[in-house]
Each structure stands twice: as structure tokens, then as C-alpha cells.
Amino acid sequence: MKFIYWIFLFVPSIVLAGEWSGYVEGQGRYFIQDALDNSQSDSTLSIAAQPEFFHRWGNDKQSLLFIPFARWDSQDDERSHADIRELIWTYAGKGWESRIGIGKVFWGVTEALHLVDIINQTDLVENPDGEQKLGQPMIKLSLERDWGFLDFYLLPGFRERTFPGENGRLRTHPRVDVDLATYQSDREERHIDLAVRWSHYIGDWDFGLSHFVGTSRDPLFMPALNSSGETVLAPHYELIQQTGLDLQATKGDWLWKLEAIHRNADSGSHNAATGGFEYTIVGISESAMDLGLLTEYLYDDREEETAPPFENDLFLAFRLTANDVDGSELLAGVIKDLDSSAALFNLEASRRIGNHWKVSAQARLWFSIPQDDPLYPFHRDDYFEISLQRFF
Amino acid sequence: MKLFLTTLLLVTIPLAAHALTPEERGLVIAQEIERRDTGFHDFKATMTMLLKNKHGEESLRDMRNQTLEVENDGDKTLVVFDQPRDVKGTALLSFSHKTGDDDQWLYLPALKRVKRIASRNKSGPFMGSEFAYEDISSQEVEKYTYKFIEENDFEGIPTYLLERYPVDSNSGYTRQQVWVDKEQYIPLKIDYYDRKNALLKTLVFRGYQQYLDQYWRADQMFMENHQTGKSTLLSWKKYVFQAGLTDGDFNKNSLKRAR
DSSP, X not given: OHHHHHHHHHHHHXXXXXXXXXXXXXXXXXXXXXXXXXXXXXXXEEEEEEEEEEEEETTTTEEXXXXXXXXXXXXXXXXXXXXXXXXXXXXXXXSEEEEEEEEOOOOOOOSSOOSSOOSSOBOTTXXXXXXXXXXXXXXXXXXXXXXXXEXXXXXXXXXXXXXXXXXXXXXXXXXXXXXXXXXSSTTGGGOEEEEEEEXXXXXXXXXXXXXXXXXXXXXEEEXXXXXXXXXEEEEEEOEEEEEEEEEEEEETTEEEEEEEEEEEETTEEEEEEEEEEEEEESSGGGSSOEEXXXXXXXXXXXXXXXXXXXXXXXXXXXXXXXXXXXXXXXXXXXXXXXXXXXXXXXXXXXXXXXXXXXXXXXXXXXXXXXXXXXXXXXXXXXEEEEEEEEEO | OHHHHHHHHHHHHHHHHTOOOHHHHHHXXXXXXXXXXXXXXXXXXXXXXXXXXXXXXXXXXXXXXXXXXXXXXXXXXXXXXXXXXXXXXXXEEEEOOSSSOOEEEEEETTTTEEXXXXXXXXXXXXXXXXXXXXXXSOOOGGGEEEEEEEXXXXXXXXXXXXXXXXXXXXXXXXXXXXXXXXXXXXXXXEEEEETTSOEEEEEEEEEEEEETTTEEEEEEEEEEETTTOXXXXXXXXXXXXXXXXXXXXXXXXXXXXXX
């Protein structure tokens, strides 16, 4: 009974005291080529909303952040989905910080691939680039010392990766059936994962060293029959240990970046690394525009059958930042497989319209992907995307 | 008497024999500006930028600023954006230095990513405004060399007119002319000359208020670009000096918490 009173007294006062912001979005995707499978659509419209509630109290030492997210997609039932991106209470002590709830954490420095980043599961139906993440339940303790930050994570509750449904594009053939997910751990998605990260900076150098023990965010796939007798891929989540290093040297107009991981699992151990630079030409041809040139090499030592798409690849890109009132930006790049003809082209552009609107465009094109390439299922999924967001 | 004379000679002769050069006099004034603005420890304030292009179209930026004075080095600053809404929660942490590049980290809330950024780009527009990062970052004596030009008036207020020359080769300016209030040692107006030594911008400080009986801050800073016809009015509000900020309010964790 007391608890009920608490809810009625405390929750409304918090909701009234805090501030709401966020966005709603309309998005269209157009796929240039016919799909491999007749059931897949050639274009899709979707709407999404991501409100944010934030309240700070106790001399700014404590805060509560709540970010729910939902998308409705006209074609793909799996892409119509909702998630709690964040629902987290933060307490800032003197020389330490704790976070408890559902949260989001990013580790890393490189642009083409995020090897070291491992806390949050990828919300793959949102974008094939893997940069959209699902909220992760966590208890985090961060110690702020002269010799750097030491962050401890306790991660109860595993999130399965999302995959496009039967009618969706950008999927494997056969499709992944998330209902058939299996785990190495007997506790399945209730396995408690642990992570620790030490990060620091000395002069121009920023670095982080991390270790993760728990269920892999990247599933293995096994062919299986689902309940309707359809051949599908069943995701299997192994237990892994991963040690990661991220490093950046900021030398004038040059950013030198490196991410490297070593991962151990029953299915084998492997090493992977991404490294390169971003060089910025400030004020090109006496304008206010900056031009960034990005080059990264992507390496993974796994053998043929288990090799990921980017195991000996070169990423080349440029980033144009207009520095104008509308915050116009353009990032265009290609990831080229050095062992085959395969190439992936990527373009992202955005600008503001007034103080509350933003328009973004994306294009992803796959070029001459050989049949044995892990990206082959997507080779006819070249697409253009346009989004309009209203922020409030 | 003889002793008195000797003392007098010792004191006056070196001064007479060695009148300050315009460079020395300029430096002395710059040092006095800094001396009078030292010891505030920390402050918090909100910043609003009203951007206007030559057609009169307006755009708004809202930010919160907190600054910590660092002894024998540049200040530490944390700026959080509230407007435009698409960058809400984006925050910039800067450790400025008397010499060399500043250390800067940018927090992108959508990705939860903290990026160390190249701070050499100090001449570029700050958030699309007419202010460059170097115009609003911690103004340290060591960042320029100086030359005293003349004593004159700015809008009826007696001033020293100085010229200062950025030490950093990445600055967007060849020189700046600064009108300094003779009594309070605060800048009233700055003319910025671009790399071709043409007049680029003029900054005028208005509505100076004194805090803690010592530190003068302008309520408004109006920057006009003579070459593009654009302007930015930067308004400072809600100044709180000695708000109790410490080093712990200026690190990567507090950058992520700032929002």
C-alpha cells in the first residue's frame, strides 16, 4: 500500500518537474533492384517517434532519463517495433558516478566499424550500418581517478539482435527467425554479463582498455526449420570473452585511430583490428567548409568459412562539413574488399530546416559482390532513404 | 640629501632612458586586463546567439556555459547546446592552453559517443555563427603579441587602442584592433582583419556588469561580418560566479551528464 502512495506522490511530481524533448520522423526507402525473394517489398514508408524525458535534482547530482522509441513500418512487421532506449538513474558522487537502469554505452574511435563497442545489442532493423542500438539493462560504477576512469558494468538481461522479417529488405536468404534463438548459457537471456574498462588520456593520446565476459552480441547462424516448416536461420548466442583496445592520437589536423580486439569462444578465438586516420582540411578554398579525408584498414584473422564481411578491406571516405547555419553535412565513402571485387558504397547527408526540422538522406550500394561473400544476400538491396525529422 | 639624490637618480633614470616601446606598452595593457580578470575561480552562464544573414533571416542558438579558472594555464570550459533542437544535449569540453592547441572533446548524445576533436580548427564558424572558436575561447596574454597604437575614444569613453597579432599560425586573422576602456581595462570593440589583412568583422561589447565587485562581463556581444553582411548577437544571461565548480565538473563523465 505504501508503495502505491509512493507511486502516486512521487511519479507525478517527477514527471511535472522534468522536461520533455525528442523527435518524430517520417522515412521512405526505395530499393532500386528487384528483390531476391518475391515476398520482399521494393519500397517502404515508416514513421518513428523517440520522446525524451529528463529530470535533474539534488544539486544536479541525480538525474533520471527516459527515452522510449517506436517505429511503424508499412512493409516489414519485424521493423515495426518498440524499445526502451534508456530508462536510467544517474548519481554523480565526488570522484565517482553510478548509473542504474536501461542504458546505452559507446566505446571506440574508428568510423568504418565499431569492434570494441560491445555493451549494447544492435537494432539491425533500424539501419544495416549497425549504429542503432537497443537499450541494455545495467548497473554501472565509474571511478574517476588521476590515472584515468575505471568503469565496472554488471549487465543482467540479454537483448537479442533484431532482424528484418520475411517482407523486409536487407536480410539474409533464408531469413533469420528470431523465435528460434538458442544460447550456450543454460540461463539463456538471463545470463549476467560483466565488463570493465579503463580509459585515460595523456596529452594528445586518448585510450581505453576493456574486457567483457558474457553472451556475444553477434550471433552465429544455423539452418533450421521453423514451426511452419520453412527453412530459416536460427541465431545462436555463444559465451565469449573479449579484450579490446581503442586508441586515438590527435595531432593537429590529423586524427590517428586504432581499435583492436581479441575474442575467445568455444567456436574458436580470433583477432580483429581497424585502424587509420582522419585528416581535416580546414576552410577549403577560403570558404568556411571543412573537408575531412578518412582512411581505415579493416582486418580480421578468421578463416574462410567463418570470415566476416570485412576481413581485409580498405575504407576510404570524405566528410564535408559546411559549418553553415543549417549544419549541413555530407559523408561519402566506400569499403573495398582487397581480396575480391566486392565494394560497398555509402552516403549520408543531412541539414537542418529552421530550428526544429532536419532532413537526412542515405544511400547504400553494393557492387560486384561474389557469391561466397557474406554480403552476397544484400547484393540486390541497393537503396536510397530520405527522412524528415521534427524535433520538439 | 646625497642619498636621496642617488635614489632618485636610480629610480628615474632607467625609466627615462628606457621609455616603453609600443610593443611593451601593448603587452603591459594586456597583462593588466588579465590581472584584473584573475581569481574569479568559476562561473556558470547561459548564452543565446541570434544569427542573421544579409536578407534578415534569423536563427537561434541556446547554450549553457560553465567555466573553471586554471592557474597558470587556460580555462576549462563546458558548453551544452539546447537549441537548435536536433543538437540538444551535444556538449563541448575544452581545456584551453596558453600555448599550443587546446584539448577538446565533443559529446554526441544520439550515439553516446565522446569524440576527441582536432582543435586546430579555431578559425571556423562556431555553430554556424559569425563567432570563430578563437573569438570566444579563453583569451590568454600568451596567445598574441601586442602593439600600443594610441589613446582615443570609443563612443565617448577614453580608450587605449591596441593591435594584437595571433601567435598561432592557424588563426584566421593577421591582426586585431582592440579598444580597451582606460579605467576598467575591459575591451569595448575589436576589429578583426582576415589573412589578407582586410577588415573582416567587428565585435562590440555592450551592457557591461560587474560581478563579485571585480569581474566585468558584457551582457551582449555583437559581431558583424563586413564581407558577408551576416551578424550574430551573443547574449549572456544568468551569470553565477563561484558556483562551486571543481575539476570533477570538467571531465568525460560530466560531459556525458551535462545535457
